[in-house]
Amino acid sequence: MERLEVLKTYKIYIGGKFPRTESGRYYQPMNGNGNALGNICLSSRKDVRNAVVAARKAFGDWSGRAAFNRGQILYRIAEMLEARRGQFMDELQQQGSTRAKAEKEVNAAIDRLIYYAGWCDKYVQVLGSVNPVASSHFNFSVHEPMGVVGIFADADTSLIGFVSMMAPVIAGGNTCVAVASENLPLCAVTFSEVLNSSDVPGGVVNILTGKQSELVKPLTTHMDVNAVAYSGSKEVFTEIQQDSVLNLKRVMHFEQDWSQSNAQNLYLIEHFQEVKTTWHPIEDIGGATSTY
Amino acid sequence: MTKRNNPITLPDFSKSTRVDKVGVEERVSRFQKRSIKGEAKLQGLKMALNMIDLTTLEGKDSPGKVRQMCFKAQHLHDVHPGLPTVAAVCVYPSMVGIAKKEVAGSGVKVASVSAAFPAGQAPIDVKIRDTRFAVDEGADEIDMVISRGKYLAGEYNFVFDEIATIKEASGNARLKVILETGELVTLDDVRRASDIAMYAGADFIKTSTGKIQPAATMQVTYTMLQAIRDFRLETGIKVGMKPAGGISSAKLALHNLVMVKEVLGNEWLTNDGFRFGASSLANDLLMQIMKVETGIYQSSDYFAID
Numbered sequence: 001m002e003r004l005e006v007l008k009t010y011k012i013y014i015g016g017k018f019p020r021t022e023s024g025r026y027y028q029p030m031n032g033n034g035n036a037l038g039n040i041c042l043s044s045r046k047d048v049r050n051a052v053v054a055a056r057k058a059f060g061d062w063s064g065r066a067a068f069n070r071g072q073i074l075y076r077i078a079e080m081l082e083a084r085r086g087q088f089m090d091e092l093q094q095q096g097s098t099r100a101k102a103e104k105e106v107n108a109a110i111d112r113l114i115y116y117a118g119w120c121d122k123y124v125q126v127l128g129s130v131n132p133v134a135s136s137h138f139n140f141s142v143h144e145p146m147g148v149v150g151i152f153a154d155a156d157t158s159l160i161g162f163v164s165m166m167a168p169v170i171a172g173g174n175t176c177v178a179v180a181s182e183n184l185p186l187c188a189v190t191f192s193e194v195l196n197s198s199d200v201p202g203g204v205v206n207i208l209t210g211k212q213s214e215l216v217k218p219l220t221t222h223m224d225v226n227a228v229a230y231s232g233s234k235e236v237f238t239e240i241q242q243d244s245v246l247n248l249k250r251v252m253h254f255e256q257d258w259s260q261s262n263a264q265n266l267y268l269i270e271h272f273q274e275v276k277t278t279w280h281p282i283e284d285i286g287g288a289t290s291t292y
Numbered sequence: 293m294t295k296r297n298n299p300i301t302l303p304d305f306s307k308s309t310r311v312d313k314v315g316v317e318e319r320v321s322r323f324q325k326r327s328i329k330g331e332a333k334l335q336g337l338k339m340a341l342n343m344i345d346l347t348t349l350e351g352k353d354s355p356g357k358v359r360q361m362c363f364k365a366q367h368l369h370d371v372h373p374g375l376p377t378v379a380a381v382c383v384y385p386s387m388v389g390i391a392k393k394e395v396a397g398s399g400v401k402v403a404s405v406s407a408a409f410p411a412g413q414a415p416i417d418v419k420i421r422d423t424r425f426a427v428d429e430g431a432d433e434i435d436m437v438i439s440r441g442k443y444l445a446g447e448y449n450f451v452f453d454e455i456a457t458i459k460e461a462s463g464n465a466r467l468k469v470i471l472e473t474g475e476l477v478t479l480d481d482v483r484r485a486s487d488i489a490m491y492a493g494a495d496f497i498k499t500s501t502g503k504i505q506p507a508a509t510m511q512v513t514y515t516m517l518q519a520i521r522d523f524r525l526e527t528g529i530k531v532g533m534k535p536a537g538g539i540s541s542a543k544l545a546l547h548n549l550v551m552v553k554e555v556l557g558n559e560w561l562t563n564d565g566f567r568f569g570a571s572s573l574a575n576d577l578l579m580q581i582m583k584v585e586t587g588i589y590q591s592s593d594y595f596a597i598d
Contacts, residue, residue: 049589224591246588 015054016202057202507537536569
């Protein structure tokens with residue numbers, strides 16, 4: 001008897017769980033050959049709502065963890081991705097990539113996670129400063145995570161864009177709601193399984209699939225989202241900027257080829273940090289010659 | 293607070309109606325499938341706001357904390373005009389005087405927990421003094437706990453007498469009787485304790501202290517609502533219901549209102565018939581109200597801490 005193939009149900013990822021979209025809808029993105037990639041959840045604004053609630057709930061614990069621990073967990077994500085490289089390469093090829101390109105993309109994604117894992121317990125020292133002031137204060141600035149970040153992942157890549165935008169956000173202690181590439185969603189969905197088995201607390205990364213045009217509004221007007229990262233057209237970004245005025249979200253527009261080795265740097269972490277400056281009253285230190 | 297004119301025959305509480313747990317769960321799950329949208333939702337949210345007993349019952353409660361809560365009770369979200377106040381503030385007896393002064397003239401009532409809340413492990417004369425103190429300080433409502441240990445030992449008469457005694461000590465204050473259903477465990481016992489409380493003179497029956505889990509599950513509230521309905525049919529007296537503990541979302545509050553309407557009817561849909569014992573519920577209701585009116589999802593950053 002011929003065996004029936006067991007097909008995967010592509011679900012979204014909210015609060016460490018894999019629900020279907022509350023709307024019950026799906027869509028079928030096509031690959032270059034005109035074949036449907038699968039039945040993908042067509043998330044609604046209520047999924048956005050649920051995901052933001054989950055991200056907010058996770059924020060206190062995640063941002064409060066020791067930086068070293070966050071680094072370990074990011075490293076663990078890379079380990080889990082390494083272990084599943086075959087699956088990701090298959091999915092990339094299914095979505096129109098060649099084998100060689102697929103392998104390169106998975107390698108780049110793993111390396112990117114390692115890169116940001118390393119930064120977790122270092123960026124505060126590098127970005128922070130002790131500031132010269134003309135009074136008896138010890139004045140210093142430290143970087144703190146902004147909170148919940150909305151991410152619209154790069155539309156043209158399935159894995160590397162998503163990983164490159166998400167990793168610096170969570171490395172900096174934020175939690176996020178990430179919307180996968182509309183036409184190439186498979187790797188983001190599968191990445192949720194990697195996250196789920198990597199000691200990442202539920203809610204730190206929430207992943208939605210669906211139409212960007214439908215999800216931009218609820219996510220960028222949401223008063224409980226503190227920043228938005230967007231990779232895509234200028235027109236949509238203008239709309240995002242206007243909506244973000246409501247609670248003065250930090251907005252970032254990326255137009256870059258995420259597969260390049262220089263598409264990773266410390267400032268991608270800094271974009272999603274708030275600087276806190278403290279004026280700590282002291283007696284004069286170091287006498288009259290001191291600058292701080 | 294209906295006057296009891298007719299003599300009421302006391303039933304044998306050991307023969308209280310038994311509860312079909314599976315049936316209750318089935319029925320309760322249906323209350324959660326109603327779709328309430330738009331204007332109806334808005335009215336429901338505002339109704340729920342007006343039914344809240346805004347509560348602080350912590351060992352660390354201070355006059356400042358109580359004053360802040362009393363202010364919140366009267367100014368839920370001044371950015372949005374036309375909102376109701378909550379029904380009452382609920383505090384420990386030692387804080388009643390402060391709360392009473394803060395809410396004077398606003399229509400917000402002051403409820404005090406009593407009878408050696410939350411455990412109820414004290415002799416009756418202490419419980420009477422506890423209650424009289426709260427009433428003398430100006431409490432409009434008394435939330436007493438029953439002696440669960442005695443109840444579970446089968447001493448129903450003891451529990452009945454204790455409630456009746458506290459009722460007497462409460463004078464004109466409205467008496468809410470806390471069953472602490474999380475310690476009673478079974479729905480049969482929730483039903484029996486409800487019956488005992490109502491026949492002993494409760495004006496409201498209340499699920500929990502908020503100190504024990506599980507607290508106000510919909511199954512428990514449904515069982516108590518049924519007891520209230522049957523008591524009304526039997527005696528003609530309207531007793532109120534107060535689920536407390538664990539109701540922190542607007543959605544759950546609306547489910548509860550649907551349940552009250554379908555079990556008891558519109559007569560109970562005011563804060564004379566139904567209350568929510570909660571603290572964080574108020575902000576979620578406010579956020580939902582603002583969401584309905586503006587179309588934008590809200591953040592707790594923009595609502596007062598309670």
